[in-house]
Amino acid sequence: MSPDARPTIRVHGTEDVLALIPFLLGFQPEASLVVVALDDAGDGVLTGARLDLPTTGEPTAPAHAALDQVIARLGTRRGGTVVLAGYRSAERVEPMVAAAREALRAAGLPLREALRVADGRFWRLHDTDPASRPADGVPFDTATSAAAAAAVHGGLVALPDRAALAATLAPVTGPARERMVAATVAACALVTAVVEVAGATGEAGEVSDAVLDTRLGRALQAAARKYLTQAQDSYRAGQPADDETAATLTVLLELPSLWEFAARATNGKAWQIEMWSDLVRRAEPDFTVPAACLLALSALQAGHGALARIAVDRALNADPHDRFAQILDRAIAAGIDPDTVTALLCD
Numbered sequence: 100m101s102p103d104a105r106p107t108i109r110v111h112g113t114e115d116v117l118a119l120i121p122f123l124l125g126f127q128p129e130a131s132l133v134v135v136a137l138d139d140a141g142d143g144v145l146t147g148a149r150l151d152l153p154t155t156g157e158p159t160a161p162a163h164a165a166l167d168q169v170i171a172r173l174g175t176r177r178g179g180t181v182v183l184a185g186y187r188s189a190e191r192v193e194p195m196v197a198a199a200r201e202a203l204r205a206a207g208l209p210l211r212e213a214l215r216v217a218d219g220r221f222w223r224l225h226d227t228d229p230a231s232r233p234a235d236g237v238p239f240d241t242a243t244s245a246a247a248a249a250a251v252h253g254g255l256v257a258l259p260d261r262a263a264l265a266a267t268l269a270p271v272t273g274p275a276r277e278r279m280v281a282a283t284v285a286a287c288a289l290v291t292a293v294v295e296v297a298g299a300t301g302e303a304g305e306v307s308d309a310v311l312d313t314r315l316g317r318a319l320q321a322a323a324r325k326y327l328t329q330a331q332d333s334y335r336a337g338q339p340a341d342d343e344t345a346a347t348l349t350v351l352l353e354l355p356s357l358w359e360f361a362a363r364a365t366n367g368k369a370w371q372i373e374m375w376s377d378l379v380r381r382a383e384p385d386f387t388v389p390a391a392c393l394l395a396l397s398a399l400q401a402g403h404g405a406l407a408r409i410a411v412d413r414a415l416n417a418d419p420h421d422r423f424a425q426i427l428d429r430a431i432a433a434g435i436d437p438d439t440v441t442a443l444l445c446d
Contacts, residue, residue: 109246109249110137110246111245111246113212113214113221113223113237113239114239114240114241114243114244115244115245115246115247116135116137116182116184116212116246117184117214117216117221117239117241118239118241118244118246118247119135119244119246119247119250120133120135120147120184121241121257122247122250122251122255122256122257123135123147124147124149124257124404124405125256125257125258125264125403125405125406126257126258126259126260126261126263126264126405127257127258127259127260128149128184128186129186129187129260129261130151130152130154130186130187130191131149131150131151131152131185131186131187132149132150132152132166132183132184132185132186132192132195132196132199133147133148133149133150133183133184133185133186134147134148134149134150134169134170134173134181134182134183134199135147135181135182135184136173136179136180136181137179137180137181137182137211138179139179139180145179146172146173146402146436148169148172148404149404149405150162150165150166150169150195152185152186152187152191152192152195153191153195154191155190155191159194159195159198162195163198165432166195166198166199166202167202168432170199170202170203170206170208171206172436173203173206173208174206174207174208180208180209180210180211181203181208181209181210181211182210182211182212182213182214183196183199183200183210183212183213183214183224184214184215184216184221185214185215185216185224186215186216186217187215187217188217189215189222192215192224193215193224196213196215196224199213200213200225210225212225213225215236217236219238219239219240220235220236220237220238220239221236221237221239222236222237223237254369261405261409264405264406264409265409267376268376268379268380268394268409268410268413269380270380270381271380271381275381278342279342279345279346279381279382279383280383281342282342282343282345282346282347283346283349283350283382283383283386285343285346286343286346286347286349286350286351287350289347290319290350290351293315293319294316294319319354320354320356320357323351323354323356323357324357324360326344326347326348326351327348327351327357327360327361329344330344330345330348330374331364331371331374334370334371334373334374334377335370337370339373339377340377340378342381345377345378345381345382346381346383348378349378349381349382349383349386349387349389349390350386352386352389352390352393353386353389358389358392358393361389361393362392362393362396362444363444363445365393365396365397365400365444366397366400366441367397367398367399367400367401367402367403367437368397368401369401371397372394372397372398372401372403372406375390375391375393375394375397375410376394378390378394379391379394379410379413384417385417387413387414387417388414388417388418388421388424391410391411391413391414391417391424392410392411392414392421392423392424392427394406394407394410395407395410395411395414395427395431396427396440396444398410399430399431399435399437399440400437400440400441401437402437404431407427407431408431411424411427411428411431414427415428
């Protein structure tokens with residue numbers, strides 16, 4: 100199998116669905132409602148989404164609004180059924196499951212199963228027969244699931260929790276950070292020297308449109324595209340960029356034309372996610388936003404909504420006013436799907 104191919108995984112029962120959910124999300128859910136759409140024709144997974152459960156006393160309106168958005172998106176995918184899996188106590192899970200069941204009914208989407216999951220057991224919430232709802236739940240073991248084995252074979256990973264996923268984007272430290280600081284200072288000096296020869300910068304040191312429209316400015320943009328292409332070739336071959344290349348690329352991505360060029364070239368392939376993840380971790384704080392937004396685009400196209408969410412959070416933490424990061428934030432909250440992201444980038 101190609102490393103970029105998405106594995107086809109079939110589910111054959113409740114245990115398979117529960118074993119597969121952590122691989123769909125990239126981590127083991129906690130205090131969550133997971134919505135999984137299955138293809139009735141072959142029990143393949145069409146899509147999945149995760150919502151945080153409201154805490155006790157927390158307003159439920161935001162969670163219900165997010166749930167409505169997820170259900171509306173599912174409504175565009177006919178020919179399947181839905182599994183609801185709530186993780187945590189009955190007091191937290193059952194109200195959200197009830198709201199989800201009502202939303203599915205209103206949307207005309209069939210519910211296959213509604214479950215509560217905790218401590219290696221599950222409870223069926225939709226059955227009226229007490230015999231099928233034992234008080235202590237039904238134990239299940241993901242290690243024996245064929246679906247989980249297929250996910251592992253297909254290269255999918257399930258981390259212990261969302262914090263572990265966020266940690267995969269933690270900034271590098273120690274000597275690696277020191278090298279990136281030095282390389283970034285050198286890259287900034289080089290780009291600044293070119294810009295000063297071409298003209299002047301705009302506000303806050305930004306390169307003005309007038310400078311970019313000069314002969315030297317156009318040459319800088321062409322060189323930046325070539326630099327990006329070479330870096331992409333390196334990551335595609337499984338070779339991370341060296342410090343000089345990584346630092347220069349994070350600086351050059353401040354050029355709007357290069358960022359747009361990179362955005363239109365994004366896809367959900369594994370090497371792209373690895374590339375932008377690596378650059379997010381290594382970028383200096385002032386140069387984190389472009390790489391983080393590109394990672395979010397790649398993750399969304401791959402269906403990795405949780406990683407996209409973490410990447411956008413990194414971008415907004417670095418610059419709360421970045422316009423594109425704000426757009427991505429709203430798009431993720433609205434449940435944008437991979438096909439829509441790809442279509443928008445192709446326009």
